[in-house]
Amino acid sequence: MRNIIIAVMAVTLLAFSGSAMAASGASIFKSKCSVCHGATAQGKPGMAPMLAGSDFIKGPAGAIKSTIMNGRSGAEKKYKKFPIAMPKLGIKAQDADELVKYLKSL
Numbered sequence: 001m002r003n004i005i006i007a008v009m010a011v012t013l014l015a016f017s018g019s020a021m022a023a024s025g026a027s028i029f030k031s032k033c034s035v036c037h038g039a040t041a042q043g044k045p046g047m048a049p050m051l052a053g054s055d056f057i058k059g060p061a062g063a064i065k066s067t068i069m070n071g072r073s074g075a076e077k078k079y080k081k082f083p084i085a086m087p088k089l090g091i092k093a094q095d096a097d098e099l100v101k102y103l104k105s106l
């Protein structure tokens with residue numbers, strides 16, 4: 001009986017940590033990215049491009065990750081219609097991976 005209780009607790013803990021990990025990309029996006037890219041990554045005119053379903057987000061994860069970690073400014077900038085740069089926000093590699101996963105899921 002005791003072993004069963006311990007097993008049930010372990011499974012419950014795993015289930016919770018799994019959902020917490022899945023949520024983290026969304027919560028980082030909300031706190032660090034949505035101010036420019038919009039709450040649902042739909043983009044904001046004059047601020048930052050749409051990410052949800054965009055060609056860039058459908059592309060290679062490595063390029064997305066490096067943009068998230070390094071930002072994009074100066075000669076690297078791609079869009080004239082968004083005059084500001086994508087800032088370097090100090091996102092850690094692990095958080096960038098979660099953000100890539102989240103953005104690709106939209």
Ligand code: HEC
Binds near residue numbers: 035
């Ligand atoms: C201060 C506003 C701002 C914030 C905050 C911001 N971005 Fe950006 N982001 C931009 C701008 C502006 C661009 C377009 C840069 C360019 O012209 O290439 C951009 C570009 C991108 C791109 C490339 C899109 C493409 O089509 O090439 C990705 C991916 C991206 N941002 C993800 C994020 C993520 C994830 C966060 C949060 C960690 C974030 N951004 C936070 C302004 C912002």
